[in-house]
Amino acid sequence: MSTRRTILIVSADDLIWEPITADLKDIGWSVELIHEAHPGATRSQSDDVSCAVVSDGDLGDCVRDFLASFGVMPPIPVVAVVRDSDVSTTVDAMRLGAFTVIENKGDNVHNAVLGAIERAVPLGGAPIKGDPRDLLIRSHDSPLNTMLDVIPQIAKSDAPVLVTGESGTGKELFARTIHNLSPRADGPFIPVNCAAIPDQLLESELFGYVKGAFTGAHADRDGQFQAADGGTIFLDEIGEMPLQMQVKLLRVLQDKMVTPVGSTKPKAVDFRVVAATNRNLENEVKEGTFREDLFYRLSVLPMHIPPLRERPTDIPVLIDAFMAEQNRVNQTQLSGVTRETLKVMQNYEWPGNVRELQNIMERVAILKRVGFVELEDLPERFFGDHPPPPQMGLYVPSEGMDMAEALSKLETNLLKQALQKADGNKAQAARLLGLNRTTLVEKVKRLKLDED
Ligand SMILES: Nc1ncnc2c1ncn2[C@@H]1O[C@H](COP(=O)(O)OP(=O)(O)OP(=O)(O)O)[C@@H](O)[C@H]1O
Ligand SMILES: [Mg+2]
Known part of the structure; x- marks a missing residue:
């Protein structure tokens, strides 16, 4: 259970952070803003920092310096905001342990940063109601x-x-x-x-x-x-x-x-x-x-x-309980659900109520086994007519990962979604992804997506 409640923002540029800071405070975060000029300052952060957002200002390599200051891996998720997300900057930031990399194109930053924080910060559990003999009934503030x-x-x-x-x-x-x-x-x-x-x-x-x-x-x-x-x-x-x-x-x-x-x-x-x-x-x-x-x-x-849809604050504690149960029974290592996944779950109707949630956690445990439950792990009925948005931020586990493989999976996933949306029409799928038709055709061939 985490008691961390602060988002650290490292940036030279105060202006763009004002509205983001206000929004973060609205949803209960404390925000600490420090300037990029002294990367050393990043080591003296208060203990309760849950996530850092670091932005390359005019001076350039702030992201790189910040990430590098931790040595092997930052102890907290770091959302990197870069001026220019060419491949080498992105790969560099990921290799140094960034949770996700966002390209600063002005308008997009606000929502992209809030979204990334939601994905990056795992949910803390809420306390379980007291009497030892009613431990089975989980509920929080409902x-x-x-x-x-x-x-x-x-x-x-x-x-x-x-x-x-x-x-x-x-x-x-x-x-x-x-x-x-x-x-x-x-x-x-x-x-x-x-x-x-x-x-x-x-x-x-x-x-x-x-x-x-x-x-x-x-x-x-x-x-x-x-x-x-x-x-x-x-x-x-x-x-x-x-x-x-x-x-x-x-x-x-x-x-x-x-x-x-x-x-x-x-x-x-x-x-x-x-x-x-x-x-x-x-x-x-x-x-x-x-x-x-x-x-x-x-x-x-x-x-x-009351039905589960009328008590959304119970959902996080129930998720925690069922996940712990699965981890125990099935020897899995699920660590939590991402914030955006929780949001979707809290907006879902739950016709089968708590039993349905229990079944979903079991299904996820069997299919996923390790890590955070993400949007794509939820059954399609959670999204109505809208499929889940693609997963842009990849979590780097402490035991390391194969980035090339992860990026290729991400690419395959996006291509499949676009082809599906376009009913197999490659020109349209290419438009959806901002690719040339020939580039898309090449990728589809290389990844053997045509055979599906
Ligand atoms: N608040 C809760 N905390 C923990 N587990 C819960 C909670 N509510 C329900 N469950 C679990 O959800 C599952 C369904 O609950 P239960 O069988 O009691 O529902 P029910 O209302 O009797 O359903 P039905 O009407 O279909 O018989 C059970 O595994 C139960 O342990
Ligand atoms: Mg019953």
């Missing part, structure tokens, strides 16, 4: 936090809880957490998916049966309620329960007595019920498909989990 605050109270009570929320929002996780924090924690937690059990079997599944109750009932059998004795029964997808079962369930909740199918002797069972649904039960009540009395009985303690 509507979920107020819910987490009341969970211990809810857990202490024995009243029914109704957890609602879209698919994948964490209803079962909340139910388990309530159980784990309750005085019943040492007792069983019995999940029952009401949607998965055929109507005619649901009663015997829930309440058990006695020998001879129906063909095939060769011996007495306990149901899930009896199994939950001393613990919690989790009635998942309660909205799917048929009406005639709802009547029986209501009676069981009121009497705390369970009558097995075929028996006339109710048995006392000590259970607590947590129910969940992704349906809107109030509407179902209005439509007559869910009993009003059962609805009120179950929703003594209602908990609605």
Whole structure:
């Protein structure tokens, strides 16, 4: 977790940095501006510098001097802004450890620098909510936090809880957490998916049966309620329960007595019920498909989990948690997501909510294995009609890299995108890339892109 919060700007030229500095401050950065005249000053920076932006002014080689002053590699990402990005300047800056190189063409600098900083500065994790037993629920500064605050109270009570929320929002996780924090924690937690059990079997599944109750009932059998004795029964997808079962369930909740199918002797069972649904039960009540009395009985303690798209501040902590999980389970070394990737993730709709995010992190871990998650690692649905912008800044890992290979990959990637956009029309693809048609054709041939 990083506490660094300063961007260091090294430049002789104050003017162009004023608006960039203002923007950086707006999004919470401190900015330290020093002048290029003394490259030695760069060594005395405060400890909390997260990223440096260094710009070649009129005096020339500021970028080079700055990068070279670190010896092998700068300890922080360095965004280099050069007057003239001919190949040798760029290659030089990259070789000396620049995170990315931007050519100063006036208008473009502002956005290019802000974008580069976003990519360069890895996300710091946010603190995980406190009680050791609810460590599983990750949330940071979102509507979920107020819910987490009341969970211990809810857990202490024995009243029914109704957890609602879209698919994948964490209803079962909340139910388990309530159980784990309750005085019943040492007792069983019995999940029952009401949607998965055929109507005619649901009663015997829930309440058990006695020998001879129906063909095939060769011996007495306990149901899930009896199994939950001393613990919690989790009635998942309660909205799917048929009406005639709802009547029986209501009676069981009121009497705390369970009558097995075929028996006339109710048995006392000590259970607590947590129910969940992704349906809107109030509407179902209005439509007559869910009993009003059962609805009120179950929703003594209602908990609605908002969809992930309504709590974007939870996304970074969830990413951290799932990434750590993947790194542990799959022996991968993912280090974070770039800022621009996070931004796209925070603007995405998340129809599958937290489960979808978990699946994506698993997919990325398998495909990528090492490094920062970038835009191109996200599935296409994240971009709607707009494909991800090409990755311009390449991260130089401390163990070194093959720059020629990286640049060739970048080239291939851009060529492929342009060809795709142009539906294979080479003249148009060349226009998109600012190349001559013949240059593009040559490159396509050399990189064997025609064969795809
Ligand atoms: N706040 C959270 N912190 C950490 N993990 C979470 C969080 N919310 C959900 N998860 C994880 O996301 C996955 C989906 O959660 P869960 O199964 O509880 O959702 P659900 O609402 O029951 O979904 P469904 O309606 O599809 O049954 C689980 O692996 C769960 O552990
Ligand atoms: Mg569930």
